[in-house]
Amino acid sequence: MSNIRTDLAIEARELYAKDHEEIPGVETEDEESDNIRINRVRITSPLGERQLNKPMGNYITIDAVDIRERDPEYGEMLSRRIGDEIRKIVNLNDHSTTLVVGLGNWNITADSLGPKVVDRMMVTRHIIQLMPDQVDERVRPVCAIAPGVLGITGIETGEIIKGIVDRIKPDCVIAIDALASRSTNRIGTTIQIADTGINPGSGIGNHRMGLSKETLGATTIAIGVPTVVYAHTIGRDSLQLLIDKLSARTTPGTPLYGMIKELGEDKMDNIVEEILTNNMGDLVVTPKDIDVMMEHISGIIADGINLALHKDVTLEEVHTFLQ
Template sequence: MSIRTDLAVEAKEIYEEESKKEIQGVDVSTSIVGEIKITDVKILTSQGEDLMKKPIGTYITIDMPKYTHYDTETMTDVSKVLATELSKLIKLEDSTTALVVGLGNWKVTPDALGPKVVSKLMITRHLKQLIPDSFDEGIRPVCSIAPGVLGITGMETWEIIKGIVDKIKPNLIICIDALASRKLDRVNSTIQIGTTGISPGSGVGNRRMEISEKTLGVPVIAIGVPTVVDAATIANDTIDMVLDEMIKNAESGKQFYDMLKSIDKNEKQKMIEGILHPYVGDLMVTPKEVDVVIDSVSKVIANGINISLQPALSKEEIDQYIQ
């Protein structure tokens, strides 16, 4: 089934649902911090890579409480968890430089996560160069860019980032982008951190040039939040729930029961896509409160990045700098 998802935890779930067996070459562990669930998916072998359709590496999923976007204290808690998980992956000395890239189109709300995060970061590289005596040695130089999208700039995002990397030579790149999920309940409530880079636009079927250590020569950490779901996937899941309920209430052994059990899920998915596509194309759906949610999630991610990149400062000191 061509279900669109950028989340490693969902790719694992999809494989195990279809194959009815545990995936090989993949290690999964979970932990709980307060009301925040953390799932660590490690793809260890080429077999796991083939089955998951994702490169070998680490994918950390943080599930936020549903009310996070409306509760400042919970937002802070999620930021601290994000900072802790990021710090496990970041290997930087005090003098090394981090480049944060906010991917996406700032003119389209569900795709504006990256640019919004960049606007809330503690940027220090220029100040460390101009007034070094005014800054503690423990403060790391951080720079950022929101390069836009091909349709606005006429340039591949990778080309822009590559030019910057060649000039300033950062030691780490952190990319933030909006993702696609296969489930509505994960939209705007899940943060994924990956060590294998990112292909902008892949979640909505518009894959661009890969941004990764392989293509840039610098370690790349990708942070993403699913902000959209494929309409065909919603329709497919809804029909599955209806069929499961009908099977549960049908009498076993009867012709109607056998007919329901014989429905091929792959064929059903293709049929749904074939029916919807002439009318809505590759429609992606996002919740109506997306404006509020993108603003709050961008604060959560920006705070998490700020804390992880500037461990010598408290969150209060970082907030004062940004203000």
């Protein structure tokens, strides 16, 4: 797994499961309805943490391939499902304050998911503080920030968030960021929700100060969508497909068959690295319609978070508030 890069727990489990019948310390559950698949991975032991290279906790993966059709009804259904899953791992009362953090660089389309979600948040903390008598009792205090990235601010994102958390003392922090996947099929169609926090910039290999309950002192939920895939991964998958097709059409026992079978994972990695990584570094790839994709998925995620954070509000009420 060392050469396969992914931020998704479900993909890490799938990669490990190729060579192992079961993974100690890892519990899984699958659910599917209305063309939405939900996979829940729970890492319960240090062994499972080491095997999957993910912190212990809950990882919820929502696969919604039909999101590509951009059907409004499907999008609303997906938002409600996201809200339901968030509520399952976050315990909020009527006075709980939530800080929503939109990670990423708003100047780079594939990294702008977090800021775009923040733009659509139902922010209410200031209204509750200044005009409490005019606020519906179903509305809870929510504040939001898009802190930018180190290259823009010159400040570690984790330091900015830590300072805000120490000041306003939220009960929960929800961080949204773009992720990297090992599969092009998951770009813009998969949503991961985790209660283990997140490292800003992890999607493209930048490891900054982590945002978690341990570093912030508040429950930290991470929500991410894959927006990029490493070119190395595409090269590996293409080479593997070619080898599989050649193997199926080559007579066993011939020299060509033997040469094909000798191409193990290490040799494939070396070939791809020689062609791609050595010449262009860690090249990442994103779809050409990523701008449209980001506008759509960010709205769906924002609606889901709004439904989860406020008590018994409807999507119509959320959209009216944001107008």
